[in-house]
Amino acid sequence: xxxxxxxxxxxxxxxxxxxxxxxxxxxxxxxxxxxxxxxxxxxxxxxxxxxxxxxxxxxxxxxxxxxxxxxxxxxxxxxxxxxxxxxxxxxxxxxxxxxxxxxxxxxxxxxxxxxxxxxxxx
Numbered sequence: 259x260x261x262x263x264x265x266x267x268x269x270x271x272x273x274x275x276x277x278x279x280x281x282x283x284x285x286x287x288x289x290x291x292x293x294x295x296x297x298x299x300x301x302x303x304x305x306x307x308x309x310x311x312x313x314x315x316x317x318x319x320x321x322x323x324x325x326x327x328x329x330x331x332x333x334x335x336x337x338x339x340x341x342x343x344x345x346x347x348x349x350x351x352x353x354x355x356x357x358x359x360x361x362x363x364x365x366x367x368x369x370x371x372x373x374x375x376x377x378x379x380x
Contacts, residue, residue: 293361295332300339300356300372302328306364320373322346327368332361340377341369353377 293308295301304310306329313328315321323345333339333356343351352367355377 293330293332293363295334297334299334301332301334302341302369302372303330304328306330308332308363320347320371322371324370324372327370329365329368330363331356331365331369333358335374337374338376339372339374341365341372342377343367343369345370347371347373347378349378 293301293303296314300315302313302315302324304313304326308330310329311326313324328341331339331341336358338358339356340347340353341356342348342353348371354362354365354367354369356362
């Protein structure tokens, strides 16, 4: 019973201080609307959730080297794109397909290359 009272007091103290777990704070603070990208473009940001430096790609066929690497992407084109964790579209690392109209707040890796169409298989 004493430990239950202590837990309740801790939860109340955290709520009073306005603290939230980081994943809840991120989910509430960032929406695709806060990651603006023009129609017909692919936009990428150097940090998750559309933060950091924004890069807007216009008529971009492929980028074998993305510097600095990007962590979040919005695809406002009519084609799928594939982002790779390694340069030159290497299948040795991770990759992620971004469908038309899709916003990815966090790729889960820092992309170093990208191209139109589906992802290459190993």
